[in-house]
Amino acid sequence: MQxxxxxxxxxxxxxxxxxxxxxxxxxQGLSITMRHFFMKKATVRYPEEVRxxxxxFRGLHVLKRDEQGRERCTACGLCAVACPAExxxxxxxxxxxGEEGLYREEKYAISYEINMLRCIFCGLCEEACPKAAVYLxxxxxxxxxxxxxxxxxxxxxxxxPVSPDERSVRGIQLTSDQATTLRARxx
Amino acid sequence: xxxxxxLGWQSIVIFVVFALSLLIATYCTYAERVxxxxxxxxxxxxxxxxYGLAQPLADAxxxxxxxxxxxxxxxxxxxxFGPCLAMITALMxxxxxxxxxxxxxxxxxxxxxxxxxxxxxxxxxxVVSLGVYxxxxxxWASNNKFSLLGAIRAxxxxxxxxxxxxxxxxxVLMISGTLSLREITLQQSAPGEWYMWNIVKQPLGFLIFxxxxxxxxxxxxxxxxxxxxxxxxxxxxxxxxxxxxxYLFSEYVNIFVVxxxxxxxxxxxxxxxxxxxxRDWFVSSQGWELASxxxxxxxxxxxxxxxxxxxxxxxxMWIRWTLPRxxxxxxxxxxxxxxxxxxxxxxxxxxxxxxxxVI
Numbered sequence: 011m012q013x014x015x016x017x018x019x020x021x022x023x024x025x026x027x028x029x030x031x032x033x034x035x036x037x038q039g040l041s042i043t044m045r046h047f048f049m050k051k052a053t054v055r056y057p058e059e060v061r062x063x064x065x066x067f068r069g070l071h072v073l074k075r076d077e078q079g080r081e082r083c084t085a086c087g088l089c090a091v092a093c094p095a096e097x098x099x100x101x102x103x104x105x106x107x108g109e110e111g112l113y114r115e116e117k118y119a120i121s122y123e124i125n126m127l128r129c130i131f132c133g134l135c136e137e138a139c140p141k142a143a144v145y146l147x148x149x150x151x152x153x154x155x156x157x158x159x160x161x162x163x164x165x166x167x168x169x170x171p172v173s174p175d176e177r178s179v180r181g182i183q184l185t186s187d188q189a190t191t192l193r194a195r196x197x
Numbered sequence: 198x199x200x201x202x203x204l205g206w207q208s209i210v211i212f213v214v215f216a217l218s219l220l221i222a223t224y225c226t227y228a229e230r231v232x233x234x235x236x237x238x239x240x241x242x243x244x245x246x247x248y249g250l251a252q253p254l255a256d257a258x259x260x261x262x263x264x265x266x267x268x269x270x271x272x273x274x275x276x277x278f279g280p281c282l283a284m285i286t287a288l289m290x291x292x293x294x295x296x297x298x299x300x301x302x303x304x305x306x307x308x309x310x311x312x313x314x315x316x317x318x319x320x321x322x323x324v325v326s327l328g329v330y331x332x333x334x335x336x337w338a339s340n341n342k343f344s345l346l347g348a349i350r351a352x353x354x355x356x357x358x359x360x361x362x363x364x365x366x367x368x369v370l371m372i373s374g375t376l377s378l379r380e381i382t383l384q385q386s387a388p389g390e391w392y393m394w395n396i397v398k399q400p401l402g403f404l405i406f407x408x409x410x411x412x413x414x415x416x417x418x419x420x421x422x423x424x425x426x427x428x429x430x431x432x433x434x435x436x437x438x439x440x441x442x443x444y445l446f447s448e449y450v451n452i453f454v455v456x457x458x459x460x461x462x463x464x465x466x467x468x469x470x471x472x473x474x475x476r477d478w479f480v481s482s483q484g485w486e487l488a489s490x491x492x493x494x495x496x497x498x499x500x501x502x503x504x505x506x507x508x509x510x511x512x513x514m515w516i517r518w519t520l521p522r523x524x525x526x527x528x529x530x531x532x533x534x535x536x537x538x539x540x541x542x543x544x545x546x547x548x549x550x551x552x553x554x555v556i
Contacts, residue, residue: 036520042235043519053240 279335347431
């Protein structure tokens, strides 16, 4: 039964002397591999060399502050509800007197945790947030770590630093300990 | 006229050759990975040290710290003896290779060679043939079907290709009339005739020798004794730790030795183009003594020989990452029905050319 007319009839001709000698084919193969020897390599040497991210890349989360450096998050829980991977948990608390410079509204998140192993980086938390507090940064991702619990990011690693130089340059979010040692080394 | 080299000098040379073989074999493992990577558009190991140059050290540490495993029912003594024999024979064969011409220190003449014997080529052949016992004993003592199959393949392959290799060599011996590797080298160094290396007189013989060298060292496309796709690991399936390391190492030492033999037999050994002109230029224009000029030429020749050897080693790796493995019956057919008749034809052809006075 003929399904298409693209069938190609292969004739099995007897091999010529050059083909039977096998050496021309070997030299052809050798020249191909030698050409690849001098070609540009496809490897990206990762930690030293990072591929450019897309502008719409959804990477590591950040909890934003407002213009006066107050945390925007009010622990309403809409992001946790929107999250399809159930990666976000939080504990809400009431703002005490004298904390008005720290939190923008009367209610704030005492703890806010995202499990980066569960997160699928879909960005639905960002869309759900009514306070424009949680964003997925286009230039950072969660770096590899040895322990699973190190992937549960708390407020220490999520909240935007007050001074921008605490941000890491290599596109990897530092832990607060790492940021401290790095700052000490830079001096 | 030539004094016998002192025993002390000989042991120094042998020690240096021994250390060099090991060093080159060590860095062959690194070169193999880097060349493989480059041929496949990758960059290869580059994390340990600058350009990954400490990688062999890291590998050695890994090898030594791995579990020392003995399979149940294995003959322990032979199981240990196998890799040792493979390594010993691989290292022994480099003793007779002339790595350089004569050095002259205050009228004392020294060979840059372990032992100068008039049966040098036979020594290399004999010792390399012994090498297959290391593979056979190791494969047999493992008490494993895959190992045994690999060992049997190694034995039959080595026997088959040794015949063609020997016959290709006979044609060289017909031209040179000696088995001494130093003599064969010196015959390729007639002043003003540097282009008359044996490769010019023996192109077909060299081709046969090269193919057989691949089979003798168990390299791709003839690495059937250890082909992973069929035999797990072949003769070293059951080996772990440094015993496996010795097998892998002996393979690279063998490549080094075979490359050296091919350079000596066909590519003029330690001779290089215009060596006499260069020596005479140092004597006449620079006012050097003849002895020191000769010493410099000898050292340059040694460097040249090692460049030739490295080129061959690169060629071995280049082939390995280009050609797929032969099927077992194809291997046997190539050996018995193509290479051996070709080698016989080459002998007849060489004889005819010698009679005709061409070479």
